[in-house]
Amino acid sequence: MITYTLSPDFQFSQSNLYDFETCSYRFKLRYVDNLKWPAVEAEPIQEAELLAKLGTDFHLLVQQHLHYQQLPQADQAEMALEAMLVGDESHKLREWWQNYLCHPPAILQNATIYPELTFSTPLRGYRLTARFDVLAISPDGTFWIIDWKTSQRKPARQRLENHPQTLVYRYVLAMAGSPTLALPLKGGGLGGGEKWGISPDNIKMMYWYPAAPTEAEIFSYGPQLFEAHERRLSNLIEQIKDAVQNNNFPLTEDSRPCQYCVYRSLCKRGIKAGPLVEMETEAQAGLNISAFDWEQIAEIQF
Numbered sequence: 001m002i003t004y005t006l007s008p009d010f011q012f013s014q015s016n017l018y019d020f021e022t023c024s025y026r027f028k029l030r031y032v033d034n035l036k037w038p039a040v041e042a043e044p045i046q047e048a049e050l051l052a053k054l055g056t057d058f059h060l061l062v063q064q065h066l067h068y069q070q071l072p073q074a075d076q077a078e079m080a081l082e083a084m085l086v087g088d089e090s091h092k093l094r095e096w097w098q099n100y101l102c103h104p105p106a107i108l109q110n111a112t113i114y115p116e117l118t119f120s121t122p123l124r125g126y127r128l129t130a131r132f133d134v135l136a137i138s139p140d141g142t143f144w145i146i147d148w149k150t151s152q153r154k155p156a157r158q159r160l161e162n163h164p165q166t167l168v169y170r171y172v173l174a175m176a177g178s179p180t181l182a183l184p185l186k187g188g189g190l191g192g193g194e195k196w197g198i199s200p201d202n203i204k205m206m207y208w209y210p211a212a213p214t215e216a217e218i219f220s221y222g223p224q225l226f227e228a229h230e231r232r233l234s235n236l237i238e239q240i241k242d243a244v245q246n247n248n249f250p251l252t253e254d255s256r257p258c259q260y261c262v263y264r265s266l267c268k269r270g271i272k273a274g275p276l277v278e279m280e281t282e283a284q285a286g287l288n289i290s291a292f293d294w295e296q297i298a299e300i301q302f
């Protein structure tokens with residue numbers, strides 16, 4: 001009998017927890033078997049690729065803008081934008097960029113800004129990791145997690161609130177504020193072994209949509225949510241450890257996610273990819289992540 005094990009250095013993240021919640025078999029194929037499968041997530045392929053490229057370009061553009069915000073904004077915007085405006089996506093990217101310049105999250109104005117940070121914390125014998133597009137500390141002591149969402153539509157607020165990303169990001173940042181945990185730094189720039197003392201009450205998370213720049217979704221935090229999320233995330237990790245130990249990864253009974261899953265032909269759940277226009281908005285936003293150069297990003301463990 002084949003036995004499966006999760007590597008001791010496996011890192012849990014919002015995306016692999018989301019995969020497990022969606023379909024435990026997908027988690028197995030992707031993270032236990034490390035199986036690459038030659039299929040696309042959505043069709044038409046060109047549009048899906050375009051959306052992915054747009055998302056990646058927008059993230060990079062804002063990242064560069066925030067890194068070099070001491071330069072005159074107009075110069076910086078033009079330099080970065082002109083370098084990226086090639087091909088069919090230029091019109092949409094320019095529109096998103098203008099939306100960002102005209103309606104940036106107000107809290108960025110006076111905040112201390114850290115673009116692209118990765119944090120991780122131990123939980124149930126593994127590390128739980130969160131990659132923030134932006135961490136902004138406002139003068140009143142609020143720690144803002146900002147996530148750029150480049151899907152074509154906004155999901156319902158309740159879906160966002162229950163999404164593993166919204167849980168994981170706030171929880172991991174709150175753990176950074178534990179009075180017993182220091183912040184050894186890899187990569188320079190933030191932490192340096194200091195204790196931040198972040199109370200969950202001082203954490204907020206914002207999803208910001210370049211296609212709907214005045215309709216950001218903001219989620220507060222607090223000790224009760226922190227405890228509830230710790231229970232839910234711990235249970236989820238224990239379920240995964242149990243599934244791995246017993247090699248028990250049932251296929252999802254809901255066939256809808258299969259349309260957008262690269263393993264659908266392997267699972268005999270269809271060959272053709274689902275239509276991009278009907279793809280879940282969270283999954284659309286996820287199309288942009290793969291092309292990031294995470295080597296450039298500082299990692300903070302605690």
Ligand code: SF4
Nearest residue numbers: 023026258261264267
């Ligand atoms: S195709 Fe469906 S059943 Fe198979 S791994 Fe993907 S989501 Fe799970």
